[in-house]
Amino acid sequence: MGIRFFILPAILTFALTTALSARPVSYTGGSTVMYFSDELKESVYYHYSPSYRYSLGLEWLKDKVQNKNYAYLRYTHLLNRKNTQTSQRNLYFQSGISSEGIDRNFIGLHGDWETRRLFTSFGLKHVQTDVKDYTEEYIQLGLAPYLGDYGDLHTWILFKAKRNSLTNEWNSYPVLKLFKGNFMVELGYDENDEWDAHLMYRF
Amino acid sequence: MKRILISVFLLPSLALAGEHQMKHDKHHSHDGxxxxxxxxxxxxxxxxxxxxxxxxxxxxxxxxxxxxxxxxxxxxxxxxxxxxxxxxxxxxxxxxxxxxxxxxxxxxxxxxxxxxxxxxxxxxxxxxxxxxxxxxxxxxxx
Structure with a gap:
């Protein structure tokens, strides 16, 4: 009853809104489907990880800055990982080449450090377009209000601050992240009445 | 519509989070x-x-x-x-x-x-x- 109560709305949300992510590289042989939406874009992204060190994927997106649709061929590489008994730290390189041309692309870095109780991450991305290049950056700090067991519903309450060079303003807001099994959802709502929505399914 | 969908999704999830917390507290008096x-x-x-x-x-x-x-x-x-x-x-x-x-x-x-x-x-x-x-x-x- 409990599981169905959670999964059915998740599938419904996934199906109706298209779909989203946390870790940019999965385990070896793993696939991931994500949906992402914020004030800059709405996208669906699929990636496959031949190794836990890198992933290859395709992202279909509606670019809200340029007001057009196109796709990215994406490559993500795990540059560094440090595992301890109580924590994990990661640094990733991210890149993408647009279907509009090789000169429309992006590169970026993503880093995170987490324990079972605390989570921090940052991201930095430079996007080249045919209209105007821009950069995006963000930081996230989070706390797990309780420590669930394997298979439980896990909850994170996060604070996110982000900026893009188009508006040149920092925007900060709370984010709720929930995951259970292979599903994850992350939702944030900022003062400008904009939703950040991430959904992810890993298989 | 988006807000309604998200609310429909979030409410049961939050209720479950509370339920898991109670279950967890009952069985484990420690984290580590x-x-x-x-x-x-x-x-x-x-x-x-x-x-x-x-x-x-x-x-x-x-x-x-x-x-x-x-x-x-x-x-x-x-x-x-x-x-x-x-x-x-x-x-x-x-x-x-x-x-x-x-x-x-x-x-x-x-x-x-x-x-x-x-x-x-x-x-x-x-x-x-x-x-x-x-x-x-x-x-x-x-």
Whole structure:
């Protein structure tokens, strides 16, 4: 009853809104489907990880800055990982080449450090377009209000601050992240009445 | 419409989070491995290691004859990150059952007695999920 109560709305949300992510590289042989939406874009992204060190994927997106649709061929590489008994730290390189041309692309870095109780991450991305290049950056700090067991519903309450060079303003807001099994959802709502929505399914 | 969908999704999820918290508080009065009240101390080849007793008893309840690989894993800090471990070992020949203990960084895998357990193979499988194996012990249920 409990599981169905959670999964059915998740599938419904996934199906109706298209779909989203946390870790940019999965385990070896793993696939991931994500949906992402914020004030800059709405996208669906699929990636496959031949190794836990890198992933290859395709992202279909509606670019809200340029007001057009196109796709990215994406490559993500795990540059560094440090595992301890109580924590994990990661640094990733991210890149993408647009279907509009090789000169429309992006590169970026993503880093995170987490324990079972605390989570921090940052991201930095430079996007080249045919209209105007821009950069995006963000930081996230989070706390797990309780420590669930394997298979439980896990909850994170996060604070996110982000900026893009188009508006040149920092925007900060709370984010709720929930995951259970292979599903994850992350939702944030900022003062400008904009939703950040991430959904992810890993298989 | 988007807000309605998200509300429909969030409300039951938050209710479940509270339910899990109550269940968790009831069964565990601690977060980490430092509390020894509910731990089972086993000796293997003269080396002692700890297991959550309730968890271990539940794991072996349906097993008759098996060998259990007890793995200490580093970097297993979230459920979502540990999913690949379960998926990988479930494909193994002679696999019977698996338990992932996030609190103590332990993975228990039960195999048929006929299976020859190879530490380097298990280490590679843990690494393919992005974590590190730091210790491995084998228990047998005769």
């Amino acid at each position: 491995p430092e509390n020894h009240e509910n731990h089972l101390h086993k000796m293997v080849d003269g080396q002692e290691f700890q297991l959550d007793e309730e968890r271990y008893n539940k794991f072996v309840a349906d097993l008759s004859t098996a060998q259990i690989a007890i793995l200490s894993v580093q970097g297993m800090v979230c459920d979502f990150c540990a999913r690949g471990i379960e998926k990988t070992f479930k494909k193994d020949e002679g696999y019977q059952n698996i338990d992932v203990d996030l609190s103590n960084g332990k993975v228990l895998i039960a195999y048929d007695m006929a299976v020859r357990l190879d530490r380097s193979d298990i280490e590679k499988k843990i690494l393919s999920n992005g974590q590190n194996l730091v210790d491995m012990q084998i228990l047998t249920i005769p």
